[in-house]
Amino acid sequence: xxxxxxxxxxxxxxxxxxxxxxxxxxxxxxxxxxxxxxxxxxxxxxxxxxxxxxxxxxxxxxxxxxxxxxxxxxxxxxxxxxxxxxxxxxxxxxxxxxxxxxxxxxxxxxxxxxxxxxxxxxxxxxxxxxxxxxxxxxxxxxxxxxxxxxxxxxxxxxxxxxxxxxxxxxxxxxxxxxxxxxxxxxxxxxxxxxxxxxxxxxxxxxxxxxxxxxxxxxxxxxxxxxxxxxxxxxxxxxxxxxxxxxxxxxxxxxxxxxxxxxxxxxxxxxxxxxxxxxxxxxxxxxxxxxxxxxxxxxxxxxxxxxxxxxxxxxxxxxxxxxxxxxxxxxxxxxxxxxxxxxxxxxxxxxxxxxxxxxxxxxxxxxxxxxxxxxxxxxxxxxxxxxxxxxxxxxxxxxxxxxxxxxxxxxxxxxxxxxxxxxxxxxxxxxxxxxxxxxxxxxxxxxxxxxxxxxxxxxxxxxxxxxxxxxxxxxxxxxxxxxxxxxxxxxxxxxxxxxxxxxxxxxxxxxxxxxxxxxxxxxxxxxxxxxxxxxxxxxxxxxxxxxxxxxxxxxxxxxxxxxxxxxxxxxxxxxxxxxxx
Numbered sequence: 256x257x258x259x260x261x262x263x264x265x266x267x268x269x270x271x272x273x274x275x276x277x278x279x280x281x282x283x284x285x286x287x288x289x290x291x292x293x294x295x296x297x298x299x300x301x302x303x304x305x306x307x308x309x310x311x312x313x314x315x316x317x318x319x320x321x322x323x324x325x326x327x328x329x330x331x332x333x334x335x336x337x338x339x340x341x342x343x344x345x346x347x348x349x350x351x352x353x354x355x356x357x358x359x360x361x362x363x364x365x366x367x368x369x370x371x372x373x374x375x376x377x378x379x380x381x382x383x384x385x386x387x388x389x390x391x392x393x394x395x396x397x398x399x400x401x402x403x404x405x406x407x408x409x410x411x412x413x414x415x416x417x418x419x420x421x422x423x424x425x426x427x428x429x430x431x432x433x434x435x436x437x438x439x440x441x442x443x444x445x446x447x448x449x450x451x452x453x454x455x456x457x458x459x460x461x462x463x464x465x466x467x468x469x470x471x472x473x474x475x476x477x478x479x480x481x482x483x484x485x486x487x488x489x490x491x492x493x494x495x496x497x498x499x500x501x502x503x504x505x506x507x508x509x510x511x512x513x514x515x516x517x518x519x520x521x522x523x524x525x526x527x528x529x530x531x532x533x534x535x536x537x538x539x540x541x542x543x544x545x546x547x548x549x550x551x552x553x554x555x556x557x558x559x560x561x562x563x564x565x566x567x568x569x570x571x572x573x574x575x576x577x578x579x580x581x582x583x584x585x586x587x588x589x590x591x592x593x594x595x596x597x598x599x600x601x602x603x604x605x606x607x608x609x610x611x612x613x614x615x616x617x618x619x620x621x622x623x624x625x626x627x628x629x630x631x632x633x634x635x636x637x638x639x640x641x642x643x644x645x646x647x648x649x650x651x652x653x654x655x656x657x658x659x660x661x662x663x664x665x666x667x668x669x670x671x672x673x674x675x676x677x678x679x680x681x682x683x684x685x686x687x688x689x690x691x692x693x694x695x696x697x698x699x700x701x702x703x704x705x706x707x708x709x710x711x712x713x714x715x716x717x718x719x720x721x722x723x724x725x726x727x728x729x730x731x732x733x734x735x736x737x738x739x740x741x742x743x744x745x746x747x748x749x750x751x752x753x754x755x756x757x758x759x760x761x762x763x764x765x766x767x768x769x770x771x772x773x774x775x776x777x778x779x780x781x782x783x784x785x786x787x788x789x790x791x792x793x794x795x796x797x798x799x800x801x802x803x804x805x806x807x808x809x810x811x812x813x814x815x816x817x818x819x820x821x822x823x824x825x826x827x828x829x830x831x832x833x834x835x
Contacts, residue, residue, distance in 0.1 A: 317390035325384040332380060336371035343370060343511060372484060373514060385477050392470045399463050407446060410453035410767035414783035419794040421801045422781045427808040429778050432770035435807045439800060453769035465757025468750055475747035479740035485515040488737040495588045495605045495730045499527040522576040526554035531729040533585055535658050543614060543658055550582055550731045577737050584732035586610050586617055587643055589665050590725040593623055596718040601626040605728045608643050609685055614655040617643045620687045622674055630718040638687045640668040665707045665724045669695045669715060763787045766797060777811050
């Protein structure tokens, strides 16, 4: 049984003819280097000694499948970092986890799951992905630069074998047709050059530029994230109106930093909270919803910087050097004065309370450590539980009905004894341990408790002193962050998005226009196109170009009024045939 070759020749044995093999090589050369993507190789392990093995491992590491595998491992490795408490984020939650899971915690310690992002295994995957991307990008970049400096490949011998093809006959000279084709292709932003009896043109280089930009952006993002994690700082500070803050380690309420952080890396600045302003919706379904949160501050940079005034709002941080100062929370701080039995002031300060609900019902503790003496002259410590209702409504003794200070009421419950601060065990300033304390008894022999409006005083029994509610200040919580490399990370992310879009939506393609004298002396014009992947864009674009060129080199008299043969799309035809 004979086998038909592309040239129409047959061989009795069914083997491929030399002409067909030559055509295949010719077509392969025409479609070569449409991409700089590395060719995947599944070759067996080499037997060339240490150097051979090293080359083989390098080829595997820089292959696309290994890069995708490392990227998948990196994503999977980040899952425990999101689900398990991390020592760098919340030491308290890690301690609670260790206490509750006594058996599981040692296993997590061995696997480094309490510090995933700085663990050996996560860092190994991170570094291998980094090396893999570099090993893939560098040769592809040089190859692409070489392609930009070279000319598009010459036309195949048989343009009819290309996916998109059209032809017609014209009386115009071949040189005129080629010159017109060259001008047309350059006008359409093709890189076009004469190549023998044809014009070769290529377009869509931005596809590969986008591809390379995407991979380079990934490297930039990896470096930026790593740099940011190593040198980042993040701290919180609660500041009451009238108080200030200096960007030093001891000034923070809590502070987290990267592995390579040094105290000298902190940006030198300070500020004072002059006034906090908060406004709320007065009515409607969104009643009580914040409308305005802003802090008026005065800040200075460096030891001798000039004072400057500004407003810090939610999502509008103050930027000083590499540091950003965010406004993250707000609450109230009632001003309380405590006197002993002799009328001596032993405590007078604003006490920040923590909000409990959306209407800023707040609670906290007033602690008097030193200076207080009871009626018998014996030194004691005082602890007073405090609950503030910014808007008190008679009949509702437990919660505020609006977040603003419309009718503030301070509920106080005093205790006396030992606060336990001398034991060396850390304790929260917002909680009161009454294990070694006694409550003051009222006239009814029950725990003393009283509601105070601003200016009112609660008298402690048996001449033990008094507590006065002077008024209310507001506090704001500021988060100071220093994230080196964040700008690079953002730039890398944007570049990656645009690069990926270019690699997906721009098609690299080639067009050839051949014009030669036929056997009857009439010029035969052939046009063909080839894209990197199957797409309707190549035949459509070729048809458009052919129509314009046909107007400049119309058909021969015997073919007057006859348009170029319809542009064929062998891929579409094959697909249609398979469906039938």
